[in-house]
Amino acid sequence: MKSGFGLFSPAPRPDYSACSGCSLCLLVCPVWRKTHDLTLTPHARAKALQHGARSTDIAASVESCTLCGACEPACPEEIDLVGMMIALRRQLPRSPALQAVHDRMDGAAARPLAQPASNRSFLPDAALNKRRETLARVAALLGSAVAADDGADIALALETGAAVPAPRLERFLAPLRAMKTIVVADGLLLRHLRGWLPRTKIAGLGATLSRLPAVQRGLRTTDLYVIEPRAYHADHARLVRHYDRLRVETGCAMNLDLQRIAIPVTARNLQQRLGLEPPDDSAQARWILHRRKIQRIVVESVEDITAFEQVCDWPVVHLADLADDGKMIAGVES
């Protein structure tokens, strides 16, 4: 189960049937932290499926998940919990909100293809797209062009469990196939891009920026560095070492728990992602800040800025803003 005989291909990841019921996923689950309702956790979903439940039987649980991915590195059986959740969402009846997601993808599929200008591309997420100044700063730091098609509709489809039509996916991937490096802000999209484009180097925005010396120079020992959880958890075995080094070298605090799993700030369920319910990130933000002796918050994800600003008076800056402290010249260190 944990190792395969194949020398050159990784063993397939186990599914829910491997769940032993250890409950380690609960310890890191923001939904469980908020509700303390076992039925809304990966543990309960796996147990329900083991005993013959269908997606519709556990619809409330399937919709409650925030897809932060924290449960995956916590799981000793290495179950593909995010993949399992997306598959379960696909089996739910299509709601009017999901139909709108489909319409958006159909519209995007019909647009003409733009030719890429370089072999490096950057895919911002929806929140970063709304902050044009930060977006420009990030693009300059990365030395990458912002992709004409950022796949935001596909990211939303993945989140909601809507199937991505083949023409839309092909239109999205066609220009990316020419890339050597793609930096992705949306952690869920990043996870899937690695499967779709296995030969391309695909990296998360936070991990990429935090490797830049100019950015690292801007970090202080009194900072709380907030890792974007989806990209981190999708590549946890590798990134845990990167962030551990960063923590040692800079002395900053991080939103890591004792298992070195990132505590998500913006933890939103399906209804909140679809805009059908207002977000409520304050409890998560408060828990991350609880008894921290810090003077500034540095976030990888623009989405987290508002959540922190609502619960504290400390300045909240994006990682890209740190480069100014180090007199970064755009593009030089990319």
Added chain:
Amino acid sequence: MNTAISGTFGHCPVAPDALQGIKRQQTNPSRWDGANWPEFAAALRARDVELQESIAARGVFATDAGGTAYGLPHGVVIARSAQQIAALLQTAQQYRVPVTVRGGGLTTEGESVAFGGVLLDMTGMGRVLHVDAEALTVRTEAGIFWHSLAEELRRHDLDYLSAPLNLTSSVGGSLNVGGIDVNSPRLGCSADQALALQVVTPTGEIVECSDTRNMELFQRVILGYGQFGVITEATLKVRRYTPITMQYFYYSSLRTAIEDLQMLDRSNASDYSGILTIMDCAVNLLVAFDSPERKAAFRANWQPRLRGRGEFGFALCMLGRYALRPWKLPEAWYLYQRKRDVFPEFRRPEHLRNGVMHDRTVVFSRAVWKHWGSRQMVIPDLATSAEKFVEAVERGNAVCRKYFPCYTLYCVGIRLRADHRPHYEMSCVPPDAEGWAYGCEFEPMTRGRVYSRDHLQSFKNEIYDIGVDIGASCYRFGGMMKGYIRRIFGDALVDRHLAMKRAADPAMILNRDVIF
């Protein structure tokens, strides 16, 4: 007992002649027949207690970590407050509906599985209520996982004293049964860390108890297997957080390793100690220290007396062993694989700083789940006085060899508190233990193989028979193993506790399938 090997297929432990002389134990408690359930459910809801009856809600609790006992409750109540639990128990008494309490659900004998009635999920009460960094105490709701408590305590630069190495045991569950850690040789079991408790009695009174207040209730609830009340809050001793340094010694003899372990415990030579075997010829004695001073003292005074080897020396020893016994190469391959897979878990760089291990409970517990966890687990155990321990482990090891190709033994000492002797009555602590009790868990490595319930039950019976024979106790004597309770403790003691239980719980509703 006839255990002779016959024919060419070897001994079959579930053959018709395999259980001669071994009493078969009850493996499925009688199921409550559901009488008065609709009336009870209506009465409960009239008191504003939320009761979940959907199959999705109930199915989550169909089994425990052992995965061999299955049962379904009629309904589930998620614990939210002592008042809510009091209302539940009062109503349950009135309608004679069983209530099974579940914390982390890490029992292995079905003790936290409800065979009908109400399943009370205590994890709903998981808040830390107050941390007193000066007095080094914490007041917490009892459904909290030890690891969640550790997360909160770390923000105060504190840590709990000792808890089971699995992260997801609940505080209340551990106080009910014991809770063993590798620092138990110095600090005792988790149950001995409790200073005070809030308990909801089986008849629904909310009572505060401690060594000085409602002392008799405190004595019965601690290590009481949930028979005399539901622990809703606990005040626990805590300590300053310290990272640790680890050191390993390897033995090819169980007896020698145990003797050295006990010598270290008696001498207070280390802050942590325990034995974990890969095989009975590859025994790992681990010691660890909270400070460089303690480690230096150990190296100067005690390490020279140990008969174990370092990793390199032991590897050479094993090479020699298998060079002379080439027919045992599969065994050598297993040892190599186990070392390759398990050892890196204990050396994860993100938990190490200059050779010092941070968050050792995370490191140990994750390794335990990753390399020992599975959907089906049986972990029979024996708890003895120091004097009887070697015999118990050696005989238990022989039983393991008979039933499984691969298994692990985990041995640890438990410092006893003389003033808590009343707590230990009819518990995992054997009555003849003075100073320390010693526990050994016998855990088969099923490695994806499926064994019949008969095979597993026969294995457990043989281990527990050793306990009966030598006058030991055990940690997991409830649930499916409760047939051993009278054999272990004797009729007089069990009847006295049964009378107390009947007085405290007239309708016998609370955790009724666990002990009596």
